[in-house]
Amino acid sequence: MRLAVIPLMMLCLVAGRAAQAQQPVPASKETIEIGLSTDTISITSGFRGTDLTVFGALDNADPLIQRQGRYDVVVILEGPPRNFVVRRKDRYFGIWVNTESVSFQNIPASYSLASTRSLQDITTPKIFAQLSLGVNNIYYEPMPEGFDSSASLREFTKELPRLKQKQLLYNQRVGDVQFLSSTLFRATLSLPANVPVGKHVARAYLFRNGEFLRESSTSLNIVKAGLEFRIFRAANQHSLLYGLFAVFLAVVTGWAGRLVFRKD
């Protein structure tokens, strides 16, 4: 037994060193795949948030490393990119006024993460940064001329993920990727009530002994269904007709009210 283990571990170390030398590691034979039971989720107006389950398979895994629990999986679901403005209020003559602001571009509107273990136990901050993985490692790209000074840029770049987490749009769940068998895993991600509509991308990152092996991705469309969303779409796509209809409704209501009023 012990004799068998040692060469294997050495092999791993060699493979690990090789992987570090040349970046996106093709040396390993492990593969990861994730799948969703549906490619479209319709949310209705009563939507109060839900959990999204992503299933995945880890193939050609080394049984020994698996037994030691040295495979880690991080699954994320990233919302469509949007531009955001972060503003700060300051006091002027006692009144709180929005003063400084920084604009950011192509920021995921939502970001949910689930991992097998806490992130610092999986790998080094440097690798997470390289992968832009995790709420604090997303690339918060400022708009050119969207900020006043580098000091305020630093300050607002720190506030953006905090505000997003406060709105529950960004969240990280430790331990919510679980291996169901030697090859099958399940990730549970949070979809908040205010999840943005559009094309979301789910990505799974595979780590072995703290080194990144490969990633797999799939996309998910989140659409709003029901009358309320049809109204929303009408307001945005046929805004003139929508406006005229709003006026028409008001006139009819006023007129109907008058008819009722005249009866008594």
Place this chain on the structure above:
Amino acid sequence: MVPGFELGVYLPIAEISVNIFVLFFMGAAVGFLSGMFGVGGGFLITPLLIFYNIPPAVAVATGANQVIASSFSGALTHFKRGSLDVKLGSLLVVGGIVGSAIGIYVFVLLRQLGQLDLIVSLLYVVFLSTIGGLMLYESIKAMRRTRAGQLATLKRPGQHNWVHKLPFKMRFRASKIYVSIIPVLVLGGAIGFLSSIMGVGGGFIMVPAMIYLLKVPTNVVIGTSLYQIVFVTAFTTVMQATTNQSVDIVLAMLLMSGGVVGAQYGTRIGQKLRGEQLRALLATLVLAVGLRLAIELFVTPDDIYSVTLALVSGGS
């Protein structure tokens, strides 16, 4: 989901879930007051919606939409009675449309700068406290007079003022006035501007301005003011819908249907109560709403940072 079991309704434009009954009663309460006092109620609806966490941009745009309903039925009554000056009203509409268009432009600009919420609140604080204060002062004076045994009558406005020295005079037969079109257009424009920025009909400014500045006889003032409000708020609603997509018809429908019911009872009660007491009551309410908005400007927010979607700016 079974409809009827859910008291909550999702507002598609405001993008929040609200309680149907809260909004219906809000509409009914304001409708009741507008029936009782003969005011449009827009200046109460918008702050109340803001208190109920409706985004100010949506509250303002939907407020303008809601005003159409109450003003339309009133204007129709005055039109049939003939207590409406169509010529004067139409000129006010012309001014109002220009003012409303400028107002929408400023609205978009303020929204891009992130200052819309503040300016809307500040404008409301200024208008509500001024109007509430004046009304309270006037009604207390009237109450004192009645107690002293005199008849409570409104002071007759003087015959001429600086307005009558302006050029481009025009004759308005229904109002029996001969006045320059400049103050008419300016007044209409100012009201149109406020309807875009504050979501009000503007009757509370229009009526006194027509009586004291233009010397329009009181019997045609209300009808003409309502006539102008219908067209200008309709224009504002369409402009808000096309430029800001901030008119919420679900919200407007809830408020309007409540308003229609409330107005009926308000009118009946209003006929039984004494005028000055009514005005003092309304004045107190207006002041309270203004005070509440003012306090919010000074209270330290829970979070001094905020994040919003960046609006696509036009030119730059």
